[in-house]
Amino acid sequence: NAGVMQNPRHLVRRRGQEARLRCSPMKGHSHVYWYRQLPEEGLKFMVYLQKENIIDESGMPKERFSAEFPKEGPSILRIQQVVRGDSAAYFCASSPLGTTEAFFGQGTRLTVV
Amino acid sequence: KQEVTQIPAALSVPEGENLVLNCSFTDSAIYNLQWFRQDPGKGLTSLLLIQSSQREQTSGRLNASLDKSSGRSTLYIAASQPGDSATYLCAVRLKGGSEKLVFGKGTKLTVNP
Numbered sequence: 001n002a003g004v005m006q007n008p009r010h011l012v013r014r015r016g017q018e019a020r021l022r023c024s025p026m027k028g029h030s031h032v033y034w035y036r037q038l039p040e041e042g043l044k045f046m047v048y049l050q051k052e053n054i055i056d057e058s059g060m061p062k063e064r065f066s067a068e069f070p071k072e073g074p075s076i077l078r079i080q081q082v083v084r085g086d087s088a089a090y091f092c093a094s095s096p097l098g099t100t101e102a103f104f105g106q107g108t109r110l111t112v113v
Numbered sequence: 114k115q116e117v118t119q120i121p122a123a124l125s126v127p128e129g130e131n132l133v134l135n136c137s138f139t140d141s142a143i144y145n146l147q148w149f150r151q152d153p154g155k156g157l158t159s160l161l162l163i164q165s166s167q168r169e170q171t172s173g174r175l176n177a178s179l180d181k182s183s184g185r186s187t188l189y190i191a192a193s194q195p196g197d198s199a200t201y202l203c204a205v206r207l208k209g210g211s212e213k214l215v216f217g218k219g220t221k222l223t224v225n226p
Binding site for chain 1: 117145147149154155156157158159162202204206211212213214215216217218219
């Protein structure tokens with residue numbers, strides 16, 4: 001049973017481009033969370049999804065950011081028109097139920113140049 | 114609003130020493146508390162999960178305790194080794210709503226040979 005898979009591991013984008021981050025949860029897990037870790041900061045919640053549903057997006061910036069978890073395929077975190085301040089590590093976590101142990105992926109490190 | 118604090122922010126100890134990392138949280142309405150380890154540039158590895166009804170969990174040289182009423186948890190590491198050097202993160206899973214994790218900023222541990 002492979003762990004939570006995130007790709008790419010590293011992503012470099014120029015200002016104004018789009019960034020797409022992918023997360024495949026562990027087999028059997030239907031709950032996906034995205035967190036962001038800014039330099040010298042703790043991990044901050046962004047969004048919580050179940051298959052085809054956004055449950056809580058209270059941590060997502062109102063503009064440029066969106067997330068989806070389709071019936072088939074990985075969860076996608078999309079950042080449009082990236083800016084330097086979007087540079088961070090983005091982590092995905094999955095769990096079989098919302099209240100149980102969370103397992104994290106290796107993260108995607110986004111650098112905006 | 115739930116806030117999680119970890120003290121100390123950094124700790125340096127000689128190899129073989131027993132040590133305690135502290136975590137405090139402001140709202141006792143939690144499902145569970147989870148301790149993670151993060152190595153530089155890497156993802157999060159789950160160490161121990163304590164349900165709100167439990168007092169402690171043990172895994173090898175690690176022991177985590179939870180006192181929900183006082184909003185405190187400790188992670189005890191016995192006979193520390195250089196390989197234990199990492200950042201240790203504490204996170205509580207909130208009750209109600211999205212059951213998201215709220216993280217502390219971590220304790221950076223260095224074990225010197």
